[in-house]
Amino acid sequence: MSKASWKPSNLLYPVPAVMVSCARPGERPNIITVAWTGTVCSEPPMLSVSITPKRFSHDIIRDTGEFVVNLTTEKLVRAADFCGVRSGRDTDKFVAAGLTPEAAPHLSAAPAILESPVSLECRVKEIIPLGSHDLFLGEIVGVLVDESFLDGKGRLALEKTGPAVYSHGFYYRLGKELGRYGFSVKKK
Ligand SMILES: Cc1cc2nc3c(=O)[nH]c(=O)nc-3n(C[C@H](O)[C@H](O)[C@H](O)COP(=O)(O)O)c2cc1C
Numbered sequence: 805m806s807k808a809s810w811k812p813s814n815l816l817y818p819v820p821a822v823m824v825s826c827a828r829p830g831e832r833p834n835i836i837t838v839a840w841t842g843t844v845c846s847e848p849p850m851l852s853v854s855i856t857p858k859r860f861s862h863d864i865i866r867d868t869g870e871f872v873v874n875l876t877t878e879k880l881v882r883a884a885d886f887c888g889v890r891s892g893r894d895t896d897k898f899v900a901a902g903l904t905p906e907a908a909p910h911l912s913a914a915p916a917i918l919e920s921p922v923s924l925e926c927r928v929k930e931i932i933p934l935g936s937h938d939l940f941l942g943e944i945v946g947v948l949v950d951e952s953f954l955d956g957k958g959r960l961a962l963e964k965t966g967p968a969v970y971s972h973g974f975y976y977r978l979g980k981e982l983g984r985y986g987f988s989v990k991k992k
Contacts, residue, residue, distance in 0.1 A: 820875065835874075883902065
């Protein structure tokens, strides 16, 4: 096997393409699609989203110190793409994408997206300028889960939501299950 050596670039794929909702108090809420996102800490639960300063949402999240990360599914992928190619400066993306803002109980103004099966309410802990993007470190202060995806034991059947991923310019539906956490060392 031989590997070509390329110049440095981002090829860490697949990733989620989440819909991040935000709002200034009393103003129209907005949604920005973000692929540069990740879980960064278990306790306290924290995640990051990286946003270019020129985005309309950037200043809203910086100024309000809060945002909601909404998971994207197969059903929501068209809306997620739309929210990633149109700006809230001139478009009401909730209306245009047919999405519904839902109050996020732990935040002041940023709404969750009702149609998303899982919404993570976040408070900004730190903003780290990195270059093209500013990294927003968010502490997850509340989680909203669509109850229709809970099984009899209260476990979230995330696989049933039809999770979507983004890889190198394309969206995909999550595929076949290959194993469960720790299966490689489990006795048969
Ligand atoms: C799949 C996808 C992923 C994106 N990921 C990011 C991202 O991680 N950070 C970012 O700043 N913009 C990202 N964008 C671009 C913004 O979503 C886009 O510029 C959007 O129109 C900004 O909306 P706003 O101006 O209303 O804030 C992405 C777009 C798409 C389609």
